Amino acid sequence: MKFLDLCKVYIRSGGGGSGCVSFRREKFIEFGGPDGGDGGKGGSVWAEAVEGLNTLIDFRYQQHFFAKSGQPGMGSQRTGKTGDDIVLKVPVGTEILDEDEETVIADLTTVGQRVLLAKGGNGGWGNLQFKSSTNRAPSRANSGQEGVERTIWLRLKLIADAGLVGLPNAGKSTFLASVSNARPKIADYPFTTLVPNLGVVGIDGHEFVMADIPGLIEGASEGAGLGTQFLAHVERCAVLLHLVDGTSETVAEDYQTIVTELEAYAEELGDKPRITALTKIDALDPETLEERFAELASVVDGEVFAISGVSNQGMPDVLRRLYAQILEGRVVVEDEAPWQP
Numbered sequence: 001m002k003f004l005d006l007c008k009v010y011i012r013s014g015g016g017g018s019g020c021v022s023f024r025r026e027k028f029i030e031f032g033g034p035d036g037g038d039g040g041k042g043g044s045v046w047a048e049a050v051e052g053l054n055t056l057i058d059f060r061y062q063q064h065f066f067a068k069s070g071q072p073g074m075g076s077q078r079t080g081k082t083g084d085d086i087v088l089k090v091p092v093g094t095e096i097l098d099e100d101e102e103t104v105i106a107d108l109t110t111v112g113q114r115v116l117l118a119k120g121g122n123g124g125w126g127n128l129q130f131k132s133s134t135n136r137a138p139s140r141a142n143s144g145q146e147g148v149e150r151t152i153w154l155r156l157k158l159i160a161d162a163g164l165v166g167l168p169n170a171g172k173s174t175f176l177a178s179v180s181n182a183r184p185k186i187a188d189y190p191f192t193t194l195v196p197n198l199g200v201v202g203i204d205g206h207e208f209v210m211a212d213i214p215g216l217i218e219g220a221s222e223g224a225g226l227g228t229q230f231l232a233h234v235e236r237c238a239v240l241l242h243l244v245d246g247t248s249e250t251v252a253e254d255y256q257t258i259v260t261e262l263e264a265y266a267e268e269l270g271d272k273p274r275i276t277a278l279t280k281i282d283a284l285d286p287e288t289l290e291e292r293f294a295e296l297a298s299v300v301d302g303e304v305f306a307i308s309g310v311s312n313q314g315m316p317d318v319l320r321r322l323y324a325q326i327l328e329g330r331v332v333v334e335d336e337a338p339w340q341p
Contacts, residue, residue: 003195004056004057004059004060004156005155005196005230005232005233006153007056007059007153008063008151008153009063009064009065009151009152009153009154010063010064010150011065011066011086011117011149011150011152012045012065012118012147012148012150013042013044013045013067013118013119013120013121014041014043014066014067014120014147015042015070015120015121015144015145016040016042016069016121016122016124016144016145017038017039017041017069017124018039018073018123018141018143018144019036019073019124019125019142020037020038020072020073020074020075020126020127020141021034021036021126021127021139021140022034022035022036022037022075023035023036023137024075024076033137034127034128034130034138035075035076035077036141037073037075037077037078037079037126038073038079038080038123038124038126038129039070039071039072039124039126039143039144040070040071040072040073040079040080040081040082040083041070041082041120041123042069042070042082042083042120042145042147043068043070043083043084043086044067044085044086044117044119044120045085045088045116046086046115046116046117047087047090047096047106047108047114047115047117048088048090048108048112048114049090049091049093049094049109049110049111049112049114050089050091050092050111050112051092051111053090053091053092054091054156054158054198055156056090056091056094056154056156059088059154065086067083067084067118067147068084069121070082070083070121071083072144073123073124073126073141077128079123080123082120082123083120088117088154090156092109092110092111092159093109093157093159094108094154094155094156095107095154095155095157096154096155097154097155098153099150099152099153105152109159118147118148118149119148121146121147121148122144123145124142124143124145126141127141155232157233157236158211158236159236160198160234161209161210161238161326162209162211162237162238162239162240162241162322162326163234163237163240164210164212164240164241165216165241165242165243165258165262166242166244166245166258167216167244167257167258168214168217169245170243170244170279171243171245171279171280171309172212172213172243174279174309174310175241175243175279175315176197176199176212178310178312179199179203179309179315179319180199180200180201180202180210195214195230196211196213196233197211197212198210198211198212199212201319201322203316203319203323208322208326210241211233211237213233216257217257218260218261231262231265231269234269235266235268235269237272238325238328239273239274239322239325240262240272240273240274241274241277241318241322242255242259242274242275243277244276244279244296245280246280246283246292247283247284251296252295252296252298252299255276255296255300256299273325274302275302275303275305275318275321275322276296276302276303276305277314277318278292278293278304278305278306278307279307280310281307281308282310282311282313293306305317
């Protein structure tokens with residue numbers, strides 16, 4: 001299944017049915033009168049967050065969603081049938097944006113959450129509604145209200161507790177494969193990961209969701225490499241795990257490159273809790289490891305871990321630290337409203 005996190009959709013609600021002009025005509029009944037029914041209401045367009053989806057790929061093959069219009073009213077005071085609604089089923093974490101791609105219409109963050117995108121038009125009144133003491137035989141009816149047509153954007157932001165960031169080949173996919181049941185593609189060339197991957201991580205009987213984000217490079221905020229097209233997926237994370245390749249001879253510069261790109265994308269990302277780890281330590285001799293660990297620690301404001309996704313060195317300590325930070329973030333969310341991008 002392909003991954004798609006941004007798509008354009010065209011929607012239109014159904015128009016209301018027209019009212020009916022009709023008069024009662026029955027044999028042996030002296031008095032007739034108006035009996036035209038109202039038109040049916042048009043169908044509406046809704047969006048609903050559902051379980052079991054983690055991509056918007058379904059909207060690549062169908063971009064137009066038009067609800068049915070209501071049926072016209074009929075004689076004998078019969079109201080027209082209401083048009084059927086249309087429900088766009090989207091993954092949890094989907095943002096619905098207006099056509100300008102900036103105005104947020106809704107943010108669906110919980111299963112079952114619904115939002116009305118286009119309301120169906122009301123049906124027109126039949127001539128029975130216009131009957132009065134001074135107008136006993138009205139011969140007019142209303143036409144139905146037109147439906148609403150609009151263009152929207154669906155943007156998926158994966159909901160994960162922790163996000164992995166770092167330069168290409170920093171060991172993010174190896175880390176995720178080592179600690180979860182996710183099986184991302186792993187190879188020895190840059191940009192192996194082209195789409196985000198999710199995995200459920202377990203530590204000391206607790207579980208949390210981790211997202212592996214495709215690697216950033218210098219100038220990503222200006223469109224270099226894969227750019228920042230996937231950084232939206234870490235906006236909801238409680239903590240970021242910044243992995244720095246221990247086999248690189250410029251670990252301090254590598255660290256600063258990612259920090260700069262995160263801050264250039266959004267100030268809130270730069271302020272997010274971040275844990276730093278030096279990876280691939282199984283490939284380093286003790287002297288080199290000590291030297292590069294010290295170099296990285298000198299530029300990091302906080303604790304630095306040394307880990308290996310292959311030999312599992314230092315992995316439990318990092319996971320415990322991540323989970324502790326996630327719990328701390330959840331307490332903050334309960335106390336005050338969470339930041340919304």
